[in-house]
Amino acid sequence: MSRRSCHIDQAVGLRIAARRSALGLSQTALARELGISFQQVQKYETGANRVSASRLHQAATALGCSVADFFPARPSSAAEVDLVHPVLTSAEGRGLAEAFARIADAGARRALTRVAQAMAGA
Template sequence: MARIGDRDGVDIFVGARIGLRRSALGLSQTALAQQLGISFQQVQKYETGQNRISASRLHRAATVLGTSVESFFPPVETAAGRSDDGWSGLRAITASVDGRAVAAGFPLIEDREVRRAVARVVRALARDD
C-alpha cells in the first residue's frame, strides 16, 4: 500500500476497519476509548490513520470489538501480485463518514429484499452514464 503524506496506507486501512467495526457494533469513540483506557481523541487518530496503533492495543481493540486482529488488515498480495479486489471497494467506502455509516447500517437491514433494493439504488446512483 502506498503512503499518503506522512501516513502509511496500511495504518489508514487498519484505522478505518476499527472505525467500521466500532460503528457496526453501535459503540461511540468514547465508549471504545474507555474500554481501551485511552482518550476518545486517540481513537479518532487511530481511525483516521493519523497515529499508528501498537500491536498490544490492536489486540485489545480486537478483543473489545469481538473480532480477530487479522480482520483489521488488508489481504497480503501473493507472489503473483494479486490480492482480493473487494478490499479496494472497502477502502473506498470506509474513507468517508457517510460511507462508514452506510457500511455499518447495511447488515442491520433484516429484510433481504430491502437490502437488495438498497444495493440496486446505490449501483444506479454510482453509474457514470
C-alpha cells in the same frame, strides 16, 4: 521505514471503525475501554496515527474479535482505502453500509447500487 502512517494503517483503522460501529459503540466508549482519549481513537480510525501491536491487541479484545480481523485478507492498495474511507468515516456512509448489508434480496441491492451510481453521476 517512515513512522508516518500508510494505507495499511488506514485499512486497519477503517476495520476498527467498522467493528466498533457494528457493535454500536461510540468512539468515546471504545476509548474508555482502551484507556485513551476519543481523539486518539479518531486518529487510529482515520489512519492518522499507527496502532501499536499492544494497543491493537487491546482493541481486538475490547471489540470481541481477533487482531487478524483488522487486516485485509490480501494486501489492500491505497486506491482501495481511498474508496472505502469516506464511507466508513462518516455517519451517513456507515449507516448506508450497515443498511445495505441487511438487504437480503440481491436484486434490491443491485437496484440500490444503480440508484447510488445514478445520483453520483457514475
